[in-house]
Amino acid sequence: MRYLAIFLSVGFAGGQTLPKIGEMLDTAGSARPVFGVAGNFLVGAVDAANVVSEACSERLCLTKTASTIRSATGETDSPPGPAIFGLDGTTAIVYFPQTRTFARWHDDMLDPLDWVVDREVLSIGTNEIGASQIAVRRGDTVVIVTPDGAILDSLPSPSGPVLLLSQQVLFTDGDSLVLKKPNASELRFDLPGAISFSPLSAHYAEIRAGSALYALRIDAGREHLFQLPGSQP
């Protein structure tokens, strides 16, 4: 046989922990793990309190407090206020709306960037070749631009939040969430009043609508909107 493979044994290495969905930012400003499978969520104990922004991917989870950015390995001082994260592997581009500055986060350090965007920054993402993209509101229009200002795409006048995902864009249109796919097709989910988006994990986006929190599964072919437990006082 050309490709010889002999299976000596089989080892069962799993089953010791619950499957983890991601990390949510609850309505009290606490970061909490979310366990389970789609449609069956269990929210764990508080990992961090007084969190103002959070973003998680497969390999990285960053939380922003008033003046620090924390990861699983440490924390670093940062400009005040909330942050918009664009996660890329084990690094991230971070935008601080209060100071209107960009920085690159890596290894629990922040390196300032000289990017200048003179409009409201809504989201930061990375395209399939690793280039950064920024969603910017310009009047009634949202455009997706490169850090040097080149326009890549535009969205049909969404007034609410925008989240750049891996090859997808999430935004609102009236009482609907719109998930724009790489082929420009759109999936819509009824949810009035969405006020913020954040990456819950590589597979879910967290949505706040009023006092409720939702998780939108974004895996291709398995898109579904769920409500997260314990999201109302």
Next chain:
Amino acid sequence: MTRVLVIALLLPLAARAQLAMYAVNGSIETPLGVMYNMGNVAEGDTVDLRIRIRNLGSNSVTVTQFYGLGAGFTLDSPAGQFAMAPGTLRDFILHFSANTLATFTAWIQLNDISAIVSATTVIPPVLAILPGCSSPASLTIAFGPVNQNQSLLCNFTLQNPNTQPMTISMLTVTGQGFQGPLGPSVPFTLASGQTISFAINFTPSAPAFYFGTLAIETRSYSLMGSGFDLTSPILSFDTTSIKSSQQHQLIMSLPSPSPATLSGSVNIAFLPDTALVTDDPAVLFLATGTRSLPFTVNQGATQILIGGFSTAAFQTGTSSGRIRFTVSGPGISNNPTDLIVPPSIISLDTAIATRRATDLDVSLIGFDNTYSAGVMTFIFYSTSGQQLSPGAFRADFTSNFRSYFTSTQAGGQFQALVTFPVTGSTLGILGVDVNLTNAAGNTATQHLLFQ
């Protein structure tokens, strides 16, 4: 002439002997005598004394004087004279009320008969209503809606606020549907500052409003309650097909308009089919992440608002069994509503095959709502699409799964990583088919390609 005069002189004496005054309490008459003490009266309260005049003689008597004089007292006496035939009686009410602490007296005059009636104002005992009942107005105690033939017990405390001991001679509950007081027996004495507890039970026998009276010494409290005949709230759902790992909506309504504004709680519980676990913690209401939500229904409405909303989202968990909904609250009957979550084959949320230099990993995330998973079969394929020998590779991880389910008590969800050490190159292995078995049947993955 002399004879006539004698008769005339005797007439007042005869009239006096014919009339008598009594204090009437219920059916008991007590001669008023020269002095009559009404006892202690709570300051600010009004207490009535029924005074009865009897003509005990065999002749008619004209009452020319009948009045009462004294601060705090008012006698409902008739204007002018009135006659009383032999053997007749007439009742009059003497009211007393005062807002200062003192002993008050009234002079009662009936023709040439006189009496002094006294009353002493005191600070009344302090009644406190413990949670469970309410006092929507002064001197009113509301028991709230209670389903007919069910009971609601209200607890009270009574305290003597005076610096002197206080004897409680009157502590009664009257009124259909109200039973009590449960606790102390009168008479009893409360030392200064002392508190005692007692209770009143309300058991409506029919749908109606009920009224009663709690009398404590001279003070009376109105008791109010309402009985209802509610059928269970109707619980409905956004689907008739329930499966594990789903989120659904609960809707609650009444079959007819609510006779009153009611509130209570709706509760969710889970009864698993398996004995390996006692619960599934993911079965909960999503709004709060808890197993109980408050609900209200307004008077005249049929729709029940759950936590302020028309629906309540809940999760079905990852265990087969029964999701049980119960409702509780005054006036709400409690008939459980069960949703059956049937056993199902293993559901895979994610299945990933990963290649390493000397190992092949198969990562499986999903749930087994029967808690019987363990048997797996793996069939590997070469890059040419040929099934690799020795063919189907069967493994039994039942004990691992049972141990995991038992220790986590977190439902049937699992994350399993199966590793195959390989001798030789793993590059020639393209993919794997995985078959998982539980008590409900088999689950086969799509052809997983090693990444």
